[in-house]
Amino acid sequence: DTGVSQDPRHKITKRGQNVTFRCDPISEHNRLYWYRQTLGQGPEFLTYFQNEAQLEKSRLLSDRFSAERPKGSFSTLEIQRTEQGDSAMYLCASSLKGWNQPQHFGDGTRLSIL
């Protein structure tokens, strides 16, 4: 069990550029979640997958955001035409399916928009 892995750890980009983050969940976990955290706040839910199916998306996830989990393993989160307000820590978590399964988080990708 190597834990949840996220890449890159840090991303600095200019406003208007596209960025893509990757998350590798714990291998046997069929659920994968994306959250966003800004300074001094708790994480906010963005979207989650069960296997390859995207089951829910938050209203926080504008049309510029897209997430995929093509084979039910790793996931990518893409932000198009980045804006200053997109600067945040993007956290990925995974869990087994079930009511009382804890979510395990990666170390996140910190995005800074210049």
Added chain:
Amino acid sequence: KQEVTQIPAALSVPEGENLVLNCSFTDSAIYNLQWFRQDPGKGLTSLLLIQSSQREQTSGRLNASLDKSSGRSTLYIAASQPGDSATYLCAAPWEDFGNEKLTFGTGTRLTIIP
């Protein structure tokens, strides 16, 4: 909609003291509550998940309690150590029963003074 509150926002205690962190939530129809620890610039580490059928859950020096009727949970840390310094977050499932999206509080930043 679930709302989670953590008070105080920051807490400093001398090393060796026992302490209690508080978490309150608005929707008592939850089936678990999870406590996390977050070190600066890092992701979240899952500490304890307490199920709605349980009143307490223990792991080492940590003890979490849950009172659904009052909408409160506490995290008790015994014999605090400088290594316990971190931000502690609680999170509860969002909306109706069976939904596993987590709503987080803003956390309590704990400093243990050597």
